[in-house]
Amino acid sequence: xxxxxxxxxxxxxxxxxxxxxxxxxxxxxxxxxxxxxxxxxxxxxxxxxxxxxxxxxxxxxxxxxxxxxxxxxxxxxxxxxxxxxxxxxxxxxxxxxxxxxxxxxxxxxxxxxxxxxxxxxxxxxxxxxxxxxxxxxxxxxxxxxxxxxxxxxxxxxxxxxxxxxxxxxxxxxxxxxxxxxxxxxxxxxxxxxxxxxxxxxxxxxxxxxxxxxxxxxxxxxxxxxxxxxxxxxxxxxxxxxxxxxxxxxxxxxxxxxxxxxxxxxxxxxxxxxxxxxxxxxxxxxxxxxxxxxxxxxxxxxxxxxxxxxxxxxxxxxxxxxxxxxxxxxxxxxxxxxxxxxxxxxxxxxxxxxxxxxxxxxxxx
Amino acid sequence: xxxxxxxxxxxxxxxxxxxxxxxxxxxxxxxxxxxxxxxxxxxxxxxxxxxxxxxxxxxxxxxxxxxxxxxxxxxxxxxxxxxxxxxxxxxxxxxxxxxxxxxxxxxxxxxxxxxxxxxxxxxxxxxxxxxxxxxxxxxxxxxxxxxxxxxxxxxxxxxxxxxxxxxxxxxxxxxxxxxxxxxxxxxxxxxxxxxxxxxxxxxxxxxxxxxxxxxxxxxxxxxxxxxxxxxxxxxxxxxxxxxxxxxxxxxxxxxxxxxxxxxxxxxxxxxxxxxxxxxxxxxxxxxxxxxxxxxxxxxxxxxxxxxxxxxxxxxxxxxxxxxxxxxxxxxxxxxxxxxxxxxxxxxxxxxxxxxxxxxxxxxx
Numbered sequence: 001x002x003x004x005x006x007x008x009x010x011x012x013x014x015x016x017x018x019x020x021x022x023x024x025x026x027x028x029x030x031x032x033x034x035x036x037x038x039x040x041x042x043x044x045x046x047x048x049x050x051x052x053x054x055x056x057x058x059x060x061x062x063x064x065x066x067x068x069x070x071x072x073x074x075x076x077x078x079x080x081x082x083x084x085x086x087x088x089x090x091x092x093x094x095x096x097x098x099x100x101x102x103x104x105x106x107x108x109x110x111x112x113x114x115x116x117x118x119x120x121x122x123x124x125x126x127x128x129x130x131x132x133x134x135x136x137x138x139x140x141x142x143x144x145x146x147x148x149x150x151x152x153x154x155x156x157x158x159x160x161x162x163x164x165x166x167x168x169x170x171x172x173x174x175x176x177x178x179x180x181x182x183x184x185x186x187x188x189x190x191x192x193x194x195x196x197x198x199x200x201x202x203x204x205x206x207x208x209x210x211x212x213x214x215x216x217x218x219x220x221x222x223x224x225x226x227x228x229x230x231x232x233x234x235x236x237x238x239x240x241x242x243x244x245x246x247x248x249x250x251x252x253x254x255x256x257x258x259x260x261x262x263x264x265x266x267x268x269x270x271x272x273x274x275x276x277x278x279x280x281x282x283x284x285x286x287x288x289x290x291x292x293x294x295x296x297x298x299x300x301x302x303x304x305x306x307x308x309x310x311x312x313x314x315x316x317x318x319x320x321x322x323x324x325x326x327x328x329x330x331x332x333x334x335x336x337x338x339x340x341x342x343x344x345x346x347x348x349x350x351x352x353x354x355x356x357x358x359x360x361x362x363x364x
Numbered sequence: 365x366x367x368x369x370x371x372x373x374x375x376x377x378x379x380x381x382x383x384x385x386x387x388x389x390x391x392x393x394x395x396x397x398x399x400x401x402x403x404x405x406x407x408x409x410x411x412x413x414x415x416x417x418x419x420x421x422x423x424x425x426x427x428x429x430x431x432x433x434x435x436x437x438x439x440x441x442x443x444x445x446x447x448x449x450x451x452x453x454x455x456x457x458x459x460x461x462x463x464x465x466x467x468x469x470x471x472x473x474x475x476x477x478x479x480x481x482x483x484x485x486x487x488x489x490x491x492x493x494x495x496x497x498x499x500x501x502x503x504x505x506x507x508x509x510x511x512x513x514x515x516x517x518x519x520x521x522x523x524x525x526x527x528x529x530x531x532x533x534x535x536x537x538x539x540x541x542x543x544x545x546x547x548x549x550x551x552x553x554x555x556x557x558x559x560x561x562x563x564x565x566x567x568x569x570x571x572x573x574x575x576x577x578x579x580x581x582x583x584x585x586x587x588x589x590x591x592x593x594x595x596x597x598x599x600x601x602x603x604x605x606x607x608x609x610x611x612x613x614x615x616x617x618x619x620x621x622x623x624x625x626x627x628x629x630x631x632x633x634x635x636x637x638x639x640x641x642x643x644x645x646x647x648x649x650x651x652x653x654x655x656x657x658x659x660x661x662x663x664x665x666x667x668x669x670x671x672x673x674x675x676x677x678x679x680x681x682x683x684x685x686x687x688x689x690x691x692x693x694x695x696x697x698x699x700x701x702x703x704x705x706x707x708x709x710x711x712x713x714x715x716x717x718x719x720x721x722x723x724x725x726x727x728x
Contacts, residue, residue: 166606168697177721178603179610202721238646239542242530243568246543248640253633265629269617274638275610282602338542357541 018048021197022102022119025109026055027090027135029169031080033108033134036172036198038086044196050090052102057189067091083173096124101129104197106158107135107152114148118155131160131193132182133327136218137316141219142330145259146202147215149185154196161194162211164218166279175202179271182207183214206270212260213267217252221277223324224248224318226343228281229290230356244280247339249274255324255337265354285310286317294353302347318347372683378623385561386466388481389435389473389498390419390455393533395444397472397498400562402450402538408560413452416466421457431455442523447537460488467491468561471516471524472498478512482519495524496546496558500582506694509623511579512550523549525558526575528582529635530643539566544549545636547569552591554724570634576624579630581616585641586681587688588612590707592645593654594720609645610674611703613638649674650681658717666711683713 009191021041023034034053041047049312058078069077071092076082092098099105099121114135131152137216149160165180172178180198182205184191189209208214227248231241249268252305256263267273281287289305296305302318325344328334334341342358345351385405386397398417405411422442423428433441438448446641454464463485469478473481478499486681504509513524529544536542544562548555555571563569572578592614596606597662611630620627631637645651653669660669666682689708692698698705705721709715 038518058538068445166603166610168603169600171601171603175605176601177607179607236540237532237535238643239530239535240540241533242642242646243541243543243635244641245529245642246633246635250633265633268633269629270606271610274613275606278609278642279602282606341409 003144012122013149015045018050019046019103019104020048020050021104021106022052022054022099023106023108024095024099025056025107025113026053026066026076026079027109027358028079029074029134029167030108031083032169032173033083033106033198035080035083035087036200036203037106038198040197042086042088042345047197051086051089052098053085053089054098054330055091055093065093067093080169080173086182095120099124099213103129104193105129105131105158107131107148108133111135111137111139111148114151118151122155122248125156125158127159129156130190130193131156133156133160133162133215134164136164137222138215138219140219140320140327142227142327145216145219149211159187159190160211161191162215162218163194163205164214165200166275166277168279168283172203175200179206179275180268181205181214181217181270181272182211183267183272184354185211204269208264208267208270210262210264210267213256213263214270214272216259216263217257217272217276219269219320220252220255220324221248221280222286222315223321223340223343224252224277225280225284225286226290226315226317226321227265227339227356228348229287229292230294230343230346230353232287233291233294234353234356238338241281244356248281249277251270251337251339252277254332255333255340257334258331258333285313286315289315290317293347296351298346298353301349317343322349368719369521371464377653378663381410383410383468383557384412384414384416384466385468385470386416386463387472388459388463389477390417390430390440390443391470391473393470393498393531395440395447395449396533397562398453399447399449400564400567400690401470402453402479403564404561406450406452411561414451415450416452417449417455417461417463418462419455419457423638427686429457431457442494444533444537445689447486459484463488467493468557469493469495469522469628470498471495471512475499475501475503478515480513486519489520489522491691492520493520493559494554495520495522497524497526498528500528501586501684502579502583504583504684505599506539506691509580509583510644511576513547513575521605523551523554523701524575525549526553526579527558527569528578528640530639532643533649536567539564541566541568542662543568543570543635543639545569545578545581545630545634547575547636548573549575554566572631572634574626574628574629574631577620578629578636580623581628581631581636581640583680583684584616584619584688585612585644586650586679587685587704587707588616588641588650589650589704590679590681590685590711591649591654591720594658594707594710594717596651597655598717598720600721608703608720609641611726612706615703616641619697619704622695624696649677650679654681657711662710662713662717665713666708681707685711 038051135148152160162183321344499512516524526547685708
């Protein structure tokens, strides 16, 4: 199951070279990514059939190891039950071993694990290796956002694209029609290789030359989802919800462009922009918990609702809203971003949920 | 209730001059428009208090005339029951009389009435009169779209702006937060006067220098709503729906720019663009009937479903989809607009509803 690479992994321009892909992460979205890639690796002559998937090892209730079960049943029974990943997916609990022969690395873990993973892999990656990050939710710090793609590039010394979009993992696993956006920094050719590796007839991927714009969409949309949840909880109707989503998209665009002047308007028309805002504001846990918060009139805290509704998962939108507020406050931009500023103030109880539609006052 | 104008209606630059507004139309949206304008006319010193509203006279079941009831109760009991329009709204069944003292005309009728209204008013309008059209659903013809604002401009010899956006009339009547976009052709100053006249703390209006872009949004979004209805009827999930809405918005933008090269990308980030697409694809009768069509597997015709579900109202989306298809076919653009082309082919039974997500084949 683990043959030596045909030549070496430093094989660009080499006719006989076949790329080897490793997916770092095996949660819900990671498993779906492995499934998409595995189906393409079999078809594309430039890729080695085997797709390795690093799995954070767990012992299942029946005493079996998760990696053993994945390799035996070809199914991630814990995070994507009922879906066959493809026989060419090999689960590997050893991170260094999982990546050592790969020249294409797909990072798809919760964002809080990325720092540790990069530290562990630092110095291990040599040669012409390309990376792509599917990790949503980088941190927004006063000195600028801490982009996961930059973290990977800096710590591992490799180029890193991103893939974002309206991607509810379970819907893609069921092969329902969906889209995604690859953001790249320099090489269009590398971006197109990633597009080839992820695209299927039901999953349409487009590459755009705007890695920061694509990645910021993935984070900032969660703040908009909180706002949309407030509107739902207050039963303000579709008109208001559409207005709030639009204003949210506008603020995403404006803030991204202030942070990175290279960010393009057109990126926000891609799947990572308007489509992801729509999906996240229609479903999604940020929206759902914010709805419950508004229904309680802001009397129950987000911490309390999170604990009750999300079984230990944390809301990204609330912490991102706080981080964005700190940036806006630090830079003197609060009045330019009334929706972002208001979301945070509602989250911490400084304003009532109804304030989500009172912009005039904030602009004054 | 009907004083002579302070000076004349040709009063630009005249200190004592007050503008007089007439709303041509008194349906659901027309009544809400009159309410918004009436509240502002009272507050703005540059406007005469009285707002005239032309009402297509009807005799109510109790034998009273609709105009009499509106003027007595201050309520359009037929088309906007339960909402006070403002005491300064005067219903007038005589079209020529209703407009004769006005220098600002607001057109808000079903689009099929506009040709007749313009013919009737032709030659009646003199002097510096400004118009704005809230009429959605102009016709798209092979030789180019028949824009309502152009019809008004040509037939009446006056400048005409448009106001479009995510505007569910009943939600605005209940003073729920909403937005709209004014599109103008030349004078920013005139556009700002309209913005002033419509804006309230719960209704935020923005002016953009792109009358065609704004007006085309109002029509083309109904085709996207049909597509979204198919996705709902097939229970394809939020991911797919978001993708279809995004692709629809992209095709709206691309087709508008092909028809009018002056159309701006930024217009599609306004309320008339992304927000109206969202509202229309979440609620709305186009979406609802298309959902029922897809649920029937395309076995029940749109005509049959319309008759059953809409009590005699007609679907704009289906006829617009046909008109757009004819333009695309005539111009050789079918492959550039797979969503628009597919919607029409599904509507006429040439393709199954499932085809709404099979783009590859259409692009090939």
